[in-house]
Amino acid sequence: DAGVTQSPTHLIKTRGQHVTLRCSPISGHKSVSWYQQVLGQGPQFIFQYYEKEERGRGNFPDRFSARQFPNYSSELNVNALLLGDSALYLCASKSTTGNQPQHFGDGTRLSIL
Amino acid sequence: QQQVKQSPQSLIVQKGGISIINCAYENTAFDYFPWYQQFPGKGPALLIAIRPDVSEKKEGRFTISFNKSAKQFSLHIMDSQPGDSATYFCAPFSGTYKYIFGTGTRLKVLA
Numbered sequence: 001d002a003g004v005t006q007s008p009t010h011l012i013k014t015r016g017q018h019v020t021l022r023c024s025p026i027s028g029h030k031s032v033s034w035y036q037q038v039l040g041q042g043p044q045f046i047f048q049y050y051e052k053e054e055r056g057r058g059n060f061p062d063r064f065s066a067r068q069f070p071n072y073s074s075e076l077n078v079n080a081l082l083l084g085d086s087a088l089y090l091c092a093s094k095s096t097t098g099n100q101p102q103h104f105g106d107g108t109r110l111s112i113l
Numbered sequence: 114q115q116q117v118k119q120s121p122q123s124l125i126v127q128k129g130g131i132s133i134i135n136c137a138y139e140n141t142a143f144d145y146f147p148w149y150q151q152f153p154g155k156g157p158a159l160l161i162a163i164r165p166d167v168s169e170k171k172e173g174r175f176t177i178s179f180n181k182s183a184k185q186f187s188l189h190i191m192d193s194q195p196g197d198s199a200t201y202f203c204a205p206f207s208g209t210y211k212y213i214f215g216t217g218t219r220l221k222v223l224a
Contacts, residue, residue, distance in 0.1 A: 004156075033212065042119075042155065042202050042214035090156050092212075101147055102204075102212065104156035 002027070005036065006106035012111045013081050017051075019104065021076040021108045025093030033068055034066055035090040049074055070094050078110075083095040086112045116140075119203055120213030126222050132190040134218045137201030139184065143205040146179060148188045151200045160201070161188070177186075193222045 005024045013019050025032050031050040035043035048056035049068035068074045074094075078085055088109050092102035118137045122133040126132045134148075147162035163170045163177040163186065170177045176189040186205075192199055 035212075035214075040217075042204075042217045043215070045212050048212075092156075101145070101159045101162055103159065104149075106154070106156045 001095055003089055004093050006089075006105040006108050008108060009106070010109045010111075012039075012113060013080065014113050015083060017081050018079050019081060019110060021078075021089050021091075021110070023074045023076070023091030023093075023105060025072050025074070025091075026103055029074050029093035029095050029103075031094045031096050032072065033066055033092045034074070034076045035039055035092065036060070037090055037107070039087070046076070067105040081112050083112050086110060117203060117205060118212045119172055119218055121217040121218060121223060122204065122216070125220070126193045127218065128193065128195060128224055130193050130221055131148075132188075132197070132221075133154065133220070134188045134201050135202075136187065136205070136215050137183075137185045138213075139203050140182070140205075140213075142207045145155070145209045145210075146177065146186045146203070146205045147193045149202045151202055157202055157204075169186045170196075190220075193220075195222045195224045198222050 007022045033048040034046040037043040047060040047066045052068045063079045065077045088107040090107045092104045094102045116139050120135050147158035148160045150160045157170045161172050163179050174191045179186040182192040198221050200217045206212045
């Protein structure tokens with residue numbers, strides 16, 4: 001079975017631009033979460049989506065938004081990019097049956113010039 | 114109440130030695146206690162996890178010890194191997210909470 005897949009793997013943008021990152025969860029997983037991991041730090045929670053609704057939000061500005069589609073895939077959008085947005089963006093999916101662990105993709109490395 | 118403290122920040126162990134990483138939390142609502150392993154350029158991968166109704170869980174060379182009263186849990190890697198060199202994160206959570214990752218422990222196992 002395929003794991004969590006994210007695209008693109010790498011992305012270079014300039015300050016002020018907008019970016020869209022994509023995530024396909026493991027088949028059967030209806031919950032998708034997004035994390036930002038700055039180099040040398042642990043992942044920081046951005047959003048959780050379940051059944052196309054936002055279920056949780058971390059301490060990130062409104063420039064960050066996300067959505068989940070009927071097939072449970074998800075997009076993370078970041079507007080007005082800042083240098084500090086340079087990070088690895090991770091997507092995780094989990095089964096909503098019982099208390100199951102999250103499974104992560106390998107992330108999108110976003111570099112802001 | 115969502116703070117998670119992980120120690121040590123970095124660890125160097127000889128091949129065949131025991132690696133021990135600790136995680137302390139404050140939120141008593143956490144009910145699932147996983148450890149994730151992350152290699153450079155990869156996403157975190159679930160290594161081993163424990164639920165609060167048991168005090169210890171062993172899977173191969175990896176053991177979690179859980180102390181509910183102290184609000185701590187630890188990862189023990191027995192017979193550490195160079196291939197275990199990675200960054201390890203604790204990430205306790207409950208179904209109603211944001212997922213909280215520790216700050217990470219960079220483990221290096223010397224050959």
